[in-house]
Amino acid sequence: MLGAIEAGGTKFVCAVSDEQINIVDTVKFATTTPAETLQKVIAFFKRYPVTAIGIGSFGPIGVKAGQADFGHILNTPKLAWQNFDFLGVLKAQLQVPCYWTTDVNIAAYGELQAGAAQGLSNVVYLTIGTGIGAGVIVAKKFYYGLSHTEVGHVLLQQQPSDHFSGSCPYHQGCAEGLASGPAIEQRCHKKAAQIPADNPLWQLEADYLAQLCHNITLMFVPERIIFGGGVMHQKQLFPLIRKQLTAKMNHYVSLPPLDQYIVPVGLGDQAGIIGGLYLAKKLVNAE
Amino acid sequence: MLGAIEAGGTKFVCAVSDEQINIVDTVKFATTTPAETLQKVIAFFKRYPVTAIGIGSFGPIGVKAGQADFGHILNTPKLAWQNFDFLGVLKAQLQVPCYWTTDVNIAAYGELQAGAAQGLSNVVYLTIGTGIGAGVIVAKKFYYGLSHTEVGHVLLQQQPSDHFSGSCPYHQGCAEGLASGPAIEQRCHKKAAQIPADNPLWQLEADYLAQLCHNITLMFVPERIIFGGGVMHQKQLFPLIRKQLTAKMNHYVSLPPLDQYIVPVGLGDQAGIIGGLYLAKKLVNAE
Numbered sequence: 001m002l003g004a005i006e007a008g009g010t011k012f013v014c015a016v017s018d019e020q021i022n023i024v025d026t027v028k029f030a031t032t033t034p035a036e037t038l039q040k041v042i043a044f045f046k047r048y049p050v051t052a053i054g055i056g057s058f059g060p061i062g063v064k065a066g067q068a069d070f071g072h073i074l075n076t077p078k079l080a081w082q083n084f085d086f087l088g089v090l091k092a093q094l095q096v097p098c099y100w101t102t103d104v105n106i107a108a109y110g111e112l113q114a115g116a117a118q119g120l121s122n123v124v125y126l127t128i129g130t131g132i133g134a135g136v137i138v139a140k141k142f143y144y145g146l147s148h149t150e151v152g153h154v155l156l157q158q159q160p161s162d163h164f165s166g167s168c169p170y171h172q173g174c175a176e177g178l179a180s181g182p183a184i185e186q187r188c189h190k191k192a193a194q195i196p197a198d199n200p201l202w203q204l205e206a207d208y209l210a211q212l213c214h215n216i217t218l219m220f221v222p223e224r225i226i227f228g229g230g231v232m233h234q235k236q237l238f239p240l241i242r243k244q245l246t247a248k249m250n251h252y253v254s255l256p257p258l259d260q261y262i263v264p265v266g267l268g269d270q271a272g273i274i275g276g277l278y279l280a281k282k283l284v285n286a287e
Numbered sequence: 288m289l290g291a292i293e294a295g296g297t298k299f300v301c302a303v304s305d306e307q308i309n310i311v312d313t314v315k316f317a318t319t320t321p322a323e324t325l326q327k328v329i330a331f332f333k334r335y336p337v338t339a340i341g342i343g344s345f346g347p348i349g350v351k352a353g354q355a356d357f358g359h360i361l362n363t364p365k366l367a368w369q370n371f372d373f374l375g376v377l378k379a380q381l382q383v384p385c386y387w388t389t390d391v392n393i394a395a396y397g398e399l400q401a402g403a404a405q406g407l408s409n410v411v412y413l414t415i416g417t418g419i420g421a422g423v424i425v426a427k428k429f430y431y432g433l434s435h436t437e438v439g440h441v442l443l444q445q446q447p448s449d450h451f452s453g454s455c456p457y458h459q460g461c462a463e464g465l466a467s468g469p470a471i472e473q474r475c476h477k478k479a480a481q482i483p484a485d486n487p488l489w490q491l492e493a494d495y496l497a498q499l500c501h502n503i504t505l506m507f508v509p510e511r512i513i514f515g516g517g518v519m520h521q522k523q524l525f526p527l528i529r530k531q532l533t534a535k536m537n538h539y540v541s542l543p544p545l546d547q548y549i550v551p552v553g554l555g556d557q558a559g560i561i562g563g564l565y566l567a568k569k570l571v572n573a574e
Contacts, residue, residue, distance in 0.1 A: 060540065075541070122432045138432060145409045145425060145508030146543075153539055154502045155444055157460055170539040173444055215441040219506045221432030252440055252457040253347070254362070256433075 002284070003045055003053035003096075004276025006103055007031070007086070009078060010130065014041055015273045016048045019281065021114070024048075026273070034084045042093045054099045054279030056106030056272050057086060063101060063148050071100050097287070099279040103272060105142050107228060107265070108135025110275025115266030116226045124222045125265070126151070128209065129229030132176040136220055143220070152176040156211045162187075162204055179208040181231050197236040205231070206240030213241065213262060214248045223256065228265035238262060289571070290332055290340035290383070291563025293390055294318070294373070296365060297417065301328055302560045303335045306568065308401070311335075313560070318345075321371045329380045341386045341566030343393030343559050344373060350388060350435050358387050384574070386566040390559055392429050394515060394552070395422025397562025402553030403513050411509045412552070413438070415496065416516030419463040423507055430507070439463040443498045449474075449491055466495040468518050484523040492518070493527030500528065500549060501535045510543065515552035525549060 002021070006013040008031060015026040027044050031037055045053065060076065062069030071087025087100045101109075108117070108125035117123040117137070125135040132152030136143035143149065153174040158166075164187040168177030177183055184192045188201055195201055213225055227238075242258040255261055265271050289308070293300040295318060302313040314331050318324055332340065347363065349356030358374025374387050388396075395404070395412035404410040404424070412422040419439030423430035430436065440461040445453075451474040455464030464470055471479045475488055482488055500512055514525075529545040542548055552558050 138430075143425075146510050147508050147540075149508060150505040150540060153505050155498050155535070157442055157444055170537045171535065211442050215502060216506075218437040218440050219503075221434050221436060223433050248442070248458065250457045253434075253437060 001048050001050050002277045002280040003048070003050040004106070004273045004280060005041060005053060005055045005057075006106065006272040006276060007055065007057040008103060009058040009076070012037060012041065013273055014044045015277065016045070016050055017277045019284075021274060021277050021281065023273070023277070031078075033080050034086070034089075038086075038089055038093075041090070045094055050094070050096055050280075052097045052099070052280040052283040053090070053094070054106060054276030054283070055087070055090070056101055056103040056276055059102050059148065060150070061086075061100075061102060061148070063144055097283045099276075099283050101142055101279070102133070102135065102148050104133040104135035105148070106135070106275035106279060107271040108137050108226070108275065109142075109279055110267050110271040110273070111226050111265060112137055112140070112275075113278040114274055115271055116263050117224055117266075120223045122220070122222045123224045123226060124151075124216050124220055125226045125228065125271070126212070126216075127229035128179065128227060128231040129181050132180050132212075132229075134216070136222075138220070151212070151216065152180070154212065154215055156208050159204060159207060175208060175212050179205055179212070179231075181229075184231065192231050192234060197234065202234065202236055202240060206237050206244050209237065209241050210244035210248055213245045217245075217249070217253065217255065224260065225262055226265055227262070228268075228271060232264060235264070238264065288335050288337050289564045289567040290335070290337040291393070291560045291567060292328060292340060292342045292344075293393065293559040293563060294342065294344040295390060296345040296363070299324060299328065300560055301331045302564065303332070303337060304564045306571075308561060308564050308568065310560070310564070318365075320367050321373070321376075325373075325376055325380075328377070332381055337381070337383055337567075339384045339386070339567040339570040340377070340381070341393060341563030341570070342374070342377070343388055343390040343563055346389050346435065347437070348373075348387075348389060348435070350431055384570045386563075386570050388429055388566070389420070389422065389435050391420040391422035392435070393422070393562035393566060394558040395424050395513070395562065396429075396566055397554050397558040397560070398513050398552060399424055399427070399562075400565040401561055402558055403550050404511055404553075407510045409507070409509045410511045410513060411438075411503050411507055412513045412515065412558070413499070413503075414516035415466065415514060415518040416468050419467050419499075419516075421503070423509075425507070438499070438503065439467070441499065441502055443495055446491060446494060462495060462499050466492055466499070466518075468516075471518065479518050479521060484521065489521065489523055489527060493524055493531050496524065497528050497531035497535055500532045504532075504536070504540065504542070511547065512549055513552055514549070515555075515558060519551060522551070525551065
């Protein structure tokens, strides 16, 4: 059997499946201390004869094999998790091969294998939720430079009409500070789901997300940008983002047809777990 | 012998060297029509027994081997060059293997082999001159998505004190429109070289270039960012960019030591030609 862990800063999801990625059991629980959380993870997987586990973790994390911090969670604001050797503890307890990458990368991989990116080679998966993050796949492989990307914190042009001070404690005018779920909630004093689809907020939100797509397009030059995360349940955003990206790019580079370029996640909230299972399968097949 | 071509929108530089990259002859001429310009290129190389040529061209260009537009110049504003089969014409006339990529990529490669990026794997070479462009090397290879990057046109936050409308005909507030040589000249009504080092313009310029570094850092996560191009002859920019990048990043990710992270080009105006010669050498060695 195959295993997957989607390790979020708020909640963990674990799943096991057969070799054809049919999920047979799933468990979700809140992210508390490393010891308590990992104990639940280990108890779940010990019930099944798993042969490999694909893990996507909140970050920042060490992703360079061979480096001392590989498999660790790094300088997260969740202090109990700082420098925690997630992968080391898990492998010591479960004694199975594990594939280790970011939570957004496993979602991108799920979309590549079974979702909205099937058949493609270069895709960016963006999640717009509690935070903003991106899983970047180039030539069918995860993109890493010196480490993984932190696309959510790129700087955007704040609209003159938008006097919100931003929700990011680090940066003035970064994407996460202007356009994440908490940014919307702090700006409007209500949750995204409670704001009507015709509220001007969505034009503003689409402007920021179109800027993010503009910069991603010119830097990573993907074939498709896939949006997931809670904020993107607001389907009215998609045509607005496409329209504003077209205006901003202004024919400087030719974009793929926009309804195929800016698309919603194909696997919904399952993208990460399914991606993790496919990564586990890849590990098994590589042996 | 090895050959290199740095094909700029304004001027062409061609060079030949021995196998140890000792340049034995160089020629420069203005970029006019494709026929006239290529005729000069071909006449130069026919005088030497070159075994391979490394070419870096202004763009956008087709860089995907096997595609119909590979080796072509694409939708450039230089209309005579649109859809010109640069590589095809050259190979037909000279009958030697040619390595084909962008002008900024060959400069990045020169820096990797013999300049400020020796020993590294992930570097971004930025040129700040008539335009802004980036050569991106990841795991010692050129970065391509669906095509090459167009980093110069990412959107930046325009400072409230800066009322300049921008020099880019496509985008409001892109890097090239705010911080290229022509942007400085149009904003200040004098050339960069004529503006004193203590003029507040350089703080503004450094702010924009630090934003560009911020976004490149979070997206490509390079080990080093190397600056070339005419504007960067203003050496006072380097400490200003380092200081402003530190402030903007605000410890969100840990940067390498800044005097090793934000550095001037090591090979000066020779980076492109030397990179082209190394790419020619690579072709010869691969045979």
